[in-house]
Amino acid sequence: MSNPRQNRIHFSYPNSDTLLLTLRGAWSLHDGLMTFTETEKAISVTPNIKKLTFDVQQITHWDSSLVTFVLRILSYCSSRHIDVDRTHLPDGVQRLVSLATSVPERQDARRKVIHEAWLARIGKKVVVTFEGGREMVAFIGEAAQAFLALLTGKARFRRSDFLLIIQECGAQALPIVSLISFLVGLILAFVGAVQLQQFGAQIYVANLVGLGMAREMGAMMTGIIMGGRTGASFAAQLGTMRVNQEIDAMTTLGLSPMEFLVLPRMLALSLMMPLLCLYADVLGILGGMVVGVTMLDLGFIEYCHQTQATLSLMDFFVGLVKSVVFGILVAIAGCLRGMQSGNSSAAVGIAATSAVVTSIVFIVVSDSILTVIYDVLGV
Amino acid sequence: MDAKPHIAIQNLTMAYGDIVIQRDLDFTIQCGDIFIIMGASGCGKSTLLRHLVGLKPPSRGDVEYAGESFWNADVQRREGMMRRFGVLFQSGALWSSMTLAENIGLPLTEYTHLTRHDIREIVALKLALVGLAGFEGYYPHEISGGMQKRAGLARAMALDPEILFFDEPSAGLDPISSRHLDDLILELRDSLGATIVMVTHELPSIFAVGTNSVFLDVETKTMLAVGAPRTLLEESPNPQIRTFLTRGETT
Numbered sequence: 001m002s003n004p005r006q007n008r009i010h011f012s013y014p015n016s017d018t019l020l021l022t023l024r025g026a027w028s029l030h031d032g033l034m035t036f037t038e039t040e041k042a043i044s045v046t047p048n049i050k051k052l053t054f055d056v057q058q059i060t061h062w063d064s065s066l067v068t069f070v071l072r073i074l075s076y077c078s079s080r081h082i083d084v085d086r087t088h089l090p091d092g093v094q095r096l097v098s099l100a101t102s103v104p105e106r107q108d109a110r111r112k113v114i115h116e117a118w119l120a121r122i123g124k125k126v127v128v129t130f131e132g133g134r135e136m137v138a139f140i141g142e143a144a145q146a147f148l149a150l151l152t153g154k155a156r157f158r159r160s161d162f163l164l165i166i167q168e169c170g171a172q173a174l175p176i177v178s179l180i181s182f183l184v185g186l187i188l189a190f191v192g193a194v195q196l197q198q199f200g201a202q203i204y205v206a207n208l209v210g211l212g213m214a215r216e217m218g219a220m221m222t223g224i225i226m227g228g229r230t231g232a233s234f235a236a237q238l239g240t241m242r243v244n245q246e247i248d249a250m251t252t253l254g255l256s257p258m259e260f261l262v263l264p265r266m267l268a269l270s271l272m273m274p275l276l277c278l279y280a281d282v283l284g285i286l287g288g289m290v291v292g293v294t295m296l297d298l299g300f301i302e303y304c305h306q307t308q309a310t311l312s313l314m315d316f317f318v319g320l321v322k323s324v325v326f327g328i329l330v331a332i333a334g335c336l337r338g339m340q341s342g343n344s345s346a347a348v349g350i351a352a353t354s355a356v357v358t359s360i361v362f363i364v365v366s367d368s369i370l371t372v373i374y375d376v377l378g379v
Numbered sequence: 380m381d382a383k384p385h386i387a388i389q390n391l392t393m394a395y396g397d398i399v400i401q402r403d404l405d406f407t408i409q410c411g412d413i414f415i416i417m418g419a420s421g422c423g424k425s426t427l428l429r430h431l432v433g434l435k436p437p438s439r440g441d442v443e444y445a446g447e448s449f450w451n452a453d454v455q456r457r458e459g460m461m462r463r464f465g466v467l468f469q470s471g472a473l474w475s476s477m478t479l480a481e482n483i484g485l486p487l488t489e490y491t492h493l494t495r496h497d498i499r500e501i502v503a504l505k506l507a508l509v510g511l512a513g514f515e516g517y518y519p520h521e522i523s524g525g526m527q528k529r530a531g532l533a534r535a536m537a538l539d540p541e542i543l544f545f546d547e548p549s550a551g552l553d554p555i556s557s558r559h560l561d562d563l564i565l566e567l568r569d570s571l572g573a574t575i576v577m578v579t580h581e582l583p584s585i586f587a588v589g590t591n592s593v594f595l596d597v598e599t600k601t602m603l604a605v606g607a608p609r610t611l612l613e614e615s616p617n618p619q620i621r622t623f624l625t626r627g628e629t630t
Binding site: 030063067068072091092095099100103342345 | 475476487491492493494497500501504505507508510511512513514519520538539563566570571
């Protein structure tokens with residue numbers, strides 16, 4: 001059979017007002033649907049057709065493709081007041097056709113696509129943005145309330161949860177923080193070395209790396225790592241809990257999700273961040289030292305001395321304050337997006353993405369503000 | 380109905396690691412049967428279903444479809460056989476990031492050469508069959524649980540499968556919706572000529588649609604009886620089966 005679709009249908013006119021469709025062969029979805037144009041033509045060439053009937057004796061196999069074809073004929077003929085005699089169709093087809101037509105389409109079911117003017121769309125976006133800002137402020141307020149409750153000893157959460165989160169966002173982040181901060185130290189040293197070597201001042205690589213890591217890069221890199229790692233995981237976890245109605249279950253029991261879920265996460269992250277940051281500082285300086293000792297012919301002791309002479313405790317303190325702020329912000333971004341998450345798997349994905357984006361924006365913006373404040377204060 | 384075996388479960392033992400769920404299951408399902416897998420909660424009904432549809436390999440034994448070994452076949456052959464199944468999962472398992480039309484259309488786009496227009500028409504037919512005409516553009520979370528289940532059924536039927544598997548189709552539905560679903564299943568079996576395998580412990584459903592059944596026992600970890608539910612109720616000497624089928628209300 002060269003073209004199985006061609007020979008499956010044959011038209012004849014037993015009476016002047018009757019069209020007989022002889023169907024044969026196998027009607028399978030895998031051969032494609034029957035085109036309707038020939039049937040349409042066969043019906044329309046004889047305008048006085050009042051009745052349409054079928055002969056299906058030679059059909060060997062049928063599936064949805066035949067049912068779809070019959071439904072097409074039905075809807076075409078009903079608009080032209082042609083009577084369709086279904087009694088000769090296979091039993092199953094008759095039943096499926098009546099099943100498909102038994103529940104009429106709900107009038108309000110189909111969606112209307114409404115095209116809005118661009119001004120209206122911009123307006124809506126602005127409203128949504130403001131609404132988002134309001135939600136964020138409300139969230140921060142609630143988190144602050146929960147924190148107050150904690151200070152007065154009224155906040156309730158499970159200690160084991162808290163310790164588990166500490167482990168997840170503390171110890172388990174060490175490998176990635178080590179790798180990234182070591183390499184950042186290395187990169188800083190390289191960039192500085194190229195310039196400073198021209199003046200024979202390669203010893204100042206130690207100053208550059210030390211100050212850069214302690215005041216800025218240690219906190220910043222840890223913040224961004226934790227935003228991508230822990231912020232996303234907070235959002236995904238809380239989002240999935242929302243989808244599974246776990247958060248609703250908590251609320252109905254009178255347990256505040258803010259105290260039970262958000263507070264331990266914020267506490268854990270803002271406690272662990274300065275520790276990770278300090279660790280990143282040390283690893284970054286180590287990275288710089290590797291470049292200094294192996295490529296710039298600086299002595300190990302010499303490099304240590306220079307670093308020690310440059311860095312004051314204040315420099316570390318400045319970085320640590322930043323890291324605490326970043327920790328709180330990353331936790332807020334992650335928890336906020338998780339709690340806001342919609343009710344589907346796609347929404348959880350969006351929540352996780354949005355948590356990372358929000359974390360990074362928060363980190364960079366707050367870093368700029370803090371740097372300006374430090375400058376004004378002269379630290 | 381021509382009584383030739385469609386699915387043969389042979390000496391099947393199911394286990395998670397060392398924990399045996401059910402052992403030595405051995406029964407056949409005839410073409411055109413509405414076969415009920417029943418038993419108390421936790422006896423391994425859904426696990427058995429996972430073995431039948433190819434989601435979990437058995438620790439011993441095999442399943443045969445129309446005389447062909449399923450678990451000894453190579454992966455490609457097995458996937459070919461799986462394409463002839465339709466599965467309705469417990470909570471519908473619709474893909475939540477896709478509209479109903481995309482949910483039903485996906486298997487059609489992947490496994491047939493139909494044009495987009497043709498697919499749209501088939502999708503409309505399948506949705507009409509389950510009473511959801513016009514809901515093409517909806518996302519699963521925008522419709523009720525009962526509608527999600529019916530949409531899941533429409534997706535299971537997308538490729539005109541020879542065997543339909545249902546995992547607790549009426550769980551979470553009100554009695555009327557559940558009854559409608561039973562009627563729909565019966566109607567589809569009669570018109571499509573499909574074999575239906577159903578996990579359920581809804582007694583009204585079991586008696587209304589089941590033509591044959593197997594009872595899995597949670598204590599002895601094996602099957603206790605095979606037979607039409609009504610026959611089991613009237614004739615089974617086993618007190619556990621009688622208690623189950625009468626909800627423990629009579630002696």
